[in-house]
Amino acid sequence: MTRMKRRTFLKTAGAAAGLAATGPFFHVRPARADKGELVVVSWGGDYDQALRDLVFPAFEKATGYTVKLDAPPETAKVKAMVQSGNVSWDVIMTDIPAVLTLVKDNLLEPLDYGALDKAKLDRIPKELQRSHALGQRIYSFNIVYNTNSYPAGKAPRSWADVWNGAAFPGGRTFNFQGGIEPQLEVALLADGVPIDKLYPIDVERAWKMYDKLRPLVSKWYTSHAQAIQLLGAGEAAVGCTIGPRGIAAKHGGAPIGVEYNQGKLASDNWCIVKGARNKKIAMEYINFAIDPKAQAAIAKRVPYGPSNGGAYEFLSAAEAADLNTSPQNIKEQFWQNVEWWSTPGPDGKTPRETQAERFATWMLKG
Amino acid sequence: MSDDRLSAGRALLWLFGAALLVFLIAPIIVVVITSFNATPYLAFPPQALSLRWYRNFFQSAHWIDPALLSLRVALVAMAGATVLGSFAAIGLARGRFRGKRGLELFLVSPMVVPIVVMALGLYFLFSPLHLLGTPAALYLGHTVIATPLVMVIVLSGLRSTDPAAELAARSLGANYWRALWHVLIPAIRPAILSAAAFAFLVSFDEVVLAIFLGGPDATTLPKRMWESIRFEIDPTLTAISSLLTLLVLLILGCAELARSLQRRASRG
Amino acid sequence: MTEPRRGGLGLWRRGRRVWRPREGLLVLPALVFYILVYLYPLTRLLAWSFFDPGPTLKFYGALLAEPAYLKALSNTLEISVAATVLSLVLGYPLAYLMATSGARARSLLMALILIPFWTSILVRSFAWIVILGNNGIVNRTLLSLGLVSRPAKLLFDMTGVQIGMVHVLLPFMVFPLYGVMSRIDPNLLRVARSLGAPPRRAFAKVFLPLSLPGVAAGCVLVFLLAIGFYVTPALLGGAGEITLATMIDMMVNTLLNWGFAATLGVVLLAVVGVIFVLFSRLLGLHRLTAVGEEGAR
Numbered sequence: 052m053t054r055m056k057r058r059t060f061l062k063t064a065g066a067a068a069g070l071a072a073t074g075p076f077f078h079v080r081p082a083r084a085d086k087g088e089l090v091v092v093s094w095g096g097d098y099d100q101a102l103r104d105l106v107f108p109a110f111e112k113a114t115g116y117t118v119k120l121d122a123p124p125e126t127a128k129v130k131a132m133v134q135s136g137n138v139s140w141d142v143i144m145t146d147i148p149a150v151l152t153l154v155k156d157n158l159l160e161p162l163d164y165g166a167l168d169k170a171k172l173d174r175i176p177k178e179l180q181r182s183h184a185l186g187q188r189i190y191s192f193n194i195v196y197n198t199n200s201y202p203a204g205k206a207p208r209s210w211a212d213v214w215n216g217a218a219f220p221g222g223r224t225f226n227f228q229g230g231i232e233p234q235l236e237v238a239l240l241a242d243g244v245p246i247d248k249l250y251p252i253d254v255e256r257a258w259k260m261y262d263k264l265r266p267l268v269s270k271w272y273t274s275h276a277q278a279i280q281l282l283g284a285g286e287a288a289v290g291c292t293i294g295p296r297g298i299a300a301k302h303g304g305a306p307i308g309v310e311y312n313q314g315k316l317a318s319d320n321w322c323i324v325k326g327a328r329n330k331k332i333a334m335e336y337i338n339f340a341i342d343p344k345a346q347a348a349i350a351k352r353v354p355y356g357p358s359n360g361g362a363y364e365f366l367s368a369a370e371a372a373d374l375n376t377s378p379q380n381i382k383e384q385f386w387q388n389v390e391w392w393s394t395p396g397p398d399g400k401t402p403r404e405t406q407a408e409r410f411a412t413w414m415l416k417g
Numbered sequence: 418m419s420d421d422r423l424s425a426g427r428a429l430l431w432l433f434g435a436a437l438l439v440f441l442i443a444p445i446i447v448v449v450i451t452s453f454n455a456t457p458y459l460a461f462p463p464q465a466l467s468l469r470w471y472r473n474f475f476q477s478a479h480w481i482d483p484a485l486l487s488l489r490v491a492l493v494a495m496a497g498a499t500v501l502g503s504f505a506a507i508g509l510a511r512g513r514f515r516g517k518r519g520l521e522l523f524l525v526s527p528m529v530v531p532i533v534v535m536a537l538g539l540y541f542l543f544s545p546l547h548l549l550g551t552p553a554a555l556y557l558g559h560t561v562i563a564t565p566l567v568m569v570i571v572l573s574g575l576r577s578t579d580p581a582a583e584l585a586a587r588s589l590g591a592n593y594w595r596a597l598w599h600v601l602i603p604a605i606r607p608a609i610l611s612a613a614a615f616a617f618l619v620s621f622d623e624v625v626l627a628i629f630l631g632g633p634d635a636t637t638l639p640k641r642m643w644e645s646i647r648f649e650i651d652p653t654l655t656a657i658s659s660l661l662t663l664l665v666l667l668i669l670g671c672a673e674l675a676r677s678l679q680r681r682a683s684r685g
Numbered sequence: 686m687t688e689p690r691r692g693g694l695g696l697w698r699r700g701r702r703v704w705r706p707r708e709g710l711l712v713l714p715a716l717v718f719y720i721l722v723y724l725y726p727l728t729r730l731l732a733w734s735f736f737d738p739g740p741t742l743k744f745y746g747a748l749l750a751e752p753a754y755l756k757a758l759s760n761t762l763e764i765s766v767a768a769t770v771l772s773l774v775l776g777y778p779l780a781y782l783m784a785t786s787g788a789r790a791r792s793l794l795m796a797l798i799l800i801p802f803w804t805s806i807l808v809r810s811f812a813w814i815v816i817l818g819n820n821g822i823v824n825r826t827l828l829s830l831g832l833v834s835r836p837a838k839l840l841f842d843m844t845g846v847q848i849g850m851v852h853v854l855l856p857f858m859v860f861p862l863y864g865v866m867s868r869i870d871p872n873l874l875r876v877a878r879s880l881g882a883p884p885r886r887a888f889a890k891v892f893l894p895l896s897l898p899g900v901a902a903g904c905v906l907v908f909l910l911a912i913g914f915y916v917t918p919a920l921l922g923g924a925g926e927i928t929l930a931t932m933i934d935m936m937v938n939t940l941l942n943w944g945f946a947a948t949l950g951v952v953l954l955a956v957v958g959v960i961f962v963l964f965s966r967l968l969g970l971h972r973l974t975a976v977g978e979e980g981a982r
Contacts, residue, residue, distance in 0.1 A: 088634075090633045090634075092633075095648045095649055096648075096649055119633050119634075121632075121633040122644070122648060123648075125938070125939070127938065127939050127940070127941050128938065130941060131938075131941055135544040135545070135547075135549065136547050137543075137544060137547055137548075137549035137550055137632070139549075139550040139632035139633050139634055140633065222838075227924055228935070228939055229648075268923070269838065269841060269842075269923060270841040270923045270924070271923065271924035271925075273647055273648065274647070274648035274649065276648050276649030277647065277648055277649060277650075279649075280649060280650055283458075284458075284818055284819060284820055285819045285820060285836070286818060286819055286840065286841065303457075407939070408940055411935055411939050411940055412753060414924060414925075414927070415753040415754070415756070415757060415927055415932065415935075416752070416753040416756070424884075426884070430778055430781070430782050431782065433778050433779075433782075434778065434779050434782040434794065437775055437778075437779050437855075438794070438797045438798075440852070441797065441798060441801045441852065441855065441856075442797055442800065442801060443816075444801075444809055444812030444813060444815075444816055444852070445800070445801060445804055445808070445809070445812060447812060447815060447816055447822065448808065448811065448812040448815060451815060459815055461815065461816075461821075461822050497718075500714070501714055501715040501718055502715065504711040504712070504714055504715065505711065505712045505714075505715035505716070507708060507711050508708055508709050508710065508711030508712035508713075509712060511708040511709075511711075512707075512708040512709025512710070512711065512712065513709065514709040517709075518970075520712060520716070521970060522962070522965055522970060523719070523724075524712070524715060524716070524719065525970065525973075525974055526961065527719075527723060528973075528974070529906075529909045529910070529957055529961050529973070530727075530913075530954065530957060531912065531913020531914075531915075531930060531953055531954070531957060532913060532915065533913055533915045533930040533933050533934070533950070533953070534727070534730070534913065534933075534950040534953050534954050534957075535723075535726075535727075537730060537933055537937065537946060537947065537950045538723075538726030538727045538729060538730045538950070539722070539726050540937065541726060541729050541730065541733060541943070541947070542722070542725065542726040542729060557722050558722075560718070560722070561718075561719070561722050561723050564715060564718075564719075568715070569974045569978060570978060572974075573978040593707060597708075615803075615980075618803060622805040622806070622807070624805075624806065624807055624916055625915055625916065628934075629937070639805065639807055642805075642807045642808075642811070643807060643916075646807065646810070646811050646814065646920055647919075647920065650811075650814070654811055655815075657808075658805075658808040658811060658812070661804065661805050661808050662800075662804055662808065665800060665803045665804050666800065668803070669796075669799055669800065669803065
């Protein structure tokens with residue numbers, strides 16, 4: 052009886068192993084059908100809601116396409132999608148190191164600048180116009196805190212303060228996963244490296260600072276929207292997340308404060324994923340997104356710096372002062388060195404990739 | 418036990434039991450109450466009452482599209498699992514063949530295989546077939562996890578029926594499959610119905626498969642909820658939670674009804 | 686179906702010859718489906734863990750060589766054992782209460798366990814986030830009672846994960862326990878008492894030993910489910926509580942290390958498989974599947 056059972060079992064297992072060894076026995080490669088839909092991938096939160104309210108309707112009305120929004124546009128995910136032939140994203144918005152990492156692996160389509168309005172392009176700085184990416188907004192990693200956790204005037208003002216758990220009690224929240232790189236520059240600033248001497252990044256020194264940060268963190272967040280929520284609810288007292296989102300939450304009544312000092316500025320850019328269903332429609336979408344009026348309307352809700360300089364003409368002086376790119380705010384911050392983050396090392400991987408992987412293994416070693 | 422019902426120990430036991438039940442039920446009640454809150458952030462008890470989160474759920478494609486997809490996937494999985502699981506249960510209960518015990522073990526094993534592992538296996542299976550991110554991946558995956566449940570429930574229903582009835586029909590000249598269709602299946606219909614209901618529920622609530630196999634074109638309600646909890650907590654979640662709890666109550670009610678039918682059927 | 690029927694038994698015996706073999710065929714559709722969409726992918730997992738693209742043991746080597754991975758494994762076991770013990774400690778008295786109560790009280794208790802049992806795990810995890818947060822009802826009660834001076838940390842750490850897991854797993858402990866306890870003849874206890882044993886002793890000498898199969902079934906089941914948990918640690922943990930399941934997610938979605946993800950899957954599967962097969966040999970499969978039945982009552 053037992054022997055019989057074992058034999059049948061072995062037979063079934065053998066058959067299955069045989070199947071497994073032959074590999075996938077049929078390959079289908081369907082052309083991804085154009086169903087009148089465009090999938091746009093952004094970073095969630097208020098900005099996405101603003102896109103939904105202020106950009107998509109005009110585009111949908113003009114083209115008859117509907118837009119679906121997904122988040123977040125992780126580089127690893129793009130790679131997995133394109134390489135396995137399961138592409139379900141069309142347009143993504145991401146930072147330059149991520150863009151260059153993707154371009155290196157041939158995972159993005161070049162942009163067709165002829166499909167964009169020249170008047171709009173003329174107002175976008177040249178360094179935000181790349182072959183595979185076009186700037187949409189300027190983001191910044193800033194010190195964002197819960198105002199109930201610190202008495203007025205006693206909130207953390209520098210990254211060294213954020214690392215100082217004794218003088219500034221309360222849980223920290225920093226990003227982990229969600230397609231965001233580790234904040235190595237910020238760690239170096241906390242260790243006293245001058246703001247103009249951050250690059251090339253002393254990686255080991257930065258990770259040592261992360262070791263010191265670990266016990267202070269009450270929750271590693273996976274999206275900026277989550278970070279704002281944790282800070283607003285007091286689950287964390289202070290964290291490193293997008294300042295403009297903090298300002299938007301503050302205007303919405305949340306007990307949140309933003310410190311622009313020592314913030315890290317960088318750009319988010321539109322790109323088209325290799326294998327996107329309809330490149331022409333994707334370009335048309337981008338054309339709507341870089342409209343100065345639309346960008347100004349978004350900036351009124353979430354004060355990211357718009358890429359289109361024309362947007363400022365639709366903002367009041369107070370609204371412009373709120374932006375993370377206002378002259379007053381920009382003075383206190385530094386620009387991310389995209390060169391450093393996207394120059395491949397000897398193994399062919401960019402620091403954007405290497406450091407993200409190191410971040411994951413670092414976390415596992417916790 | 419009537420003599421110690423009033424004893425101190427018994428009272429203590431009830432107190433403990435009650436506390437535990439509060440632990441089990443309270444979270445759900447808190448969420449249901451929170452769902453009627455009018456403020457744009459979570460607050461308990463609610464500061465002002467409103468149905469805005471329910472309106473938000475039913476009016477926004479962001480939530481209602483995934484809900485409709487979940488419905489579709491759950492119906493397909495329910496149909497697949499009910500057919501496969503019921504037949505398998507009948508085969509196991511009435512058939513006589515070698516290796517039956519091993520087969521039963523194999524057929525119920527998906528109940529204990531960690532869903533993450535199953536999701537990973539299916540991820541590798543569907544990736545070269547270009548099925549990742551399509552509803553088809555979910556139809557298949559959900560059917561796998563719902564089938565064992567159907568089988569177990571139908572098997573237990575079969576245990577309370579008498580094989581004699583089928584044999585009687587057969588001895589009266591009924592064709593083999595006719596006896597199955599006209600005698601056996603009606604006898605276990607309540608079990609099949611309640612199994613189907615639970616298969617629906619299991620599929621409707623499944624989140625891990627949806628996380629691994631879904632995509633923007635295949636976002637089920639649990640996947641959307643997962644994203645919302647992980648990325649930005651939207652109070653609409655409270656309304657959805659209440660609606661899902663209502664669904665559970667409905668299905669448990671149906672199952673209870675089916676069970677009393679089964680009792681009547683097996684008695685009669 | 687309480688008493689065997691004579692006629693039925695006669696027909697049954699006669700029927701064996703004509704009736705049974707063909708009915709076994711009804712298993713086939715499910716079997717074929719399982720082989721394609723269940724067994725085949727799991728075997729592919731095995732293949733992924735041993736090939737890259739030639740045969741290799743490097744993934745298993747890495748698993749053993751890197752303390753971080755072993756730590757995830759020990760984390761997983763630790764969390765699962767703790768959840769099992771907690772569920773047993775809480776579940777045993779509850780099952781006992783159910784088994785020794787009148788029919789009406791029992792139905793009430795059963796219903797109150799079944800509702801959360803069938804409620805979406807997402808809904809329940811979300812509920813705990815609402816309740817256990819710094820502004821949640823628990824912390825506000827503690828603060829207003831003056832028991833704590835600042836909100837206690839209940840969320841996004843091990844406490845939160847354990848609360849969430851026990852909430853999910855408790856019914857899986859209670860059902861098998863109750864199933865066994867309800868079959869213990871209350872007369873046995875009564876006899877023990879009438880022979881002069883004090884209640885506590887009667888319980889320890891008579892009831893407890895008879896309930897042990899239920900304890901074993903409940904513990905195995907809860908442990909099996911706990912080691913594969915993904916949703917609860919991911920939502921209620923702070924990211925430090927890395928388990929095999931969350932590590933698989935990280936390998937697939939962040940590091941794109943599919944071979945290693947497959948290896949972790951195989952390890953998890955092997956642990957579950959060994960326990961499952963051993964248990965069904967020793968105590969019978971029906972004790973595990975009983976949960977499905979109880980749950981569907």
